[in-house]
Amino acid sequence: MSEKIKFHLDENADPAIAAELRRYGIDVTTTQEVGLLHKSDEEQLKFICESQRVIFTQDTDFLRIASYSQNHPGITYCQKGTRSIGEIISGLSLIYEVFSPAEMIGQVEFL
Incomplete structure (x- = not known):
């Protein structure tokens, strides 16, 4: 089995996102x-x-961090209030299915 992305949700992410990702077998903290x-x-x-x-955040500070450093395992970003929990889960699930951890290094993916 190929290596898969592991996610980390920052403090502003709804806990329901982590619960649902886990139901799909995705490793998330x-x-x-x-x-x-x-x-x-x-x-x-x-x-x-x-x-x-790969961190999921709705905090623009991580976009600032990404602008001066690509030394991170990946950032997924969604502006707060622009996507439903279901849309966020679908977006993160798609990233999980499409990208490898190596492909996410230093990258920012917008949901």
Whole structure:
């Protein structure tokens, strides 16, 4: 079996997203689960780099980070309020099916 993307959801992501991704067999962590609630974006970035997880965020600060560094395992971004939970889950599931972890390195995918 080929290597698959693992996701990390930042603190603003609805917990229902993680629950549904897990139902599809997708490996996902949340900021709350790994003890990073209210931690800085830099600490979140350190976690995703160490654990090789693509972050899903609705925080534009990660777009700023991506603009000056491609040293991350990947960022998926959706502007808050523009997509339903179902649309976000569908988008992340599609990224999971289409991209490998290596293809996501240093990339930003917009939902």
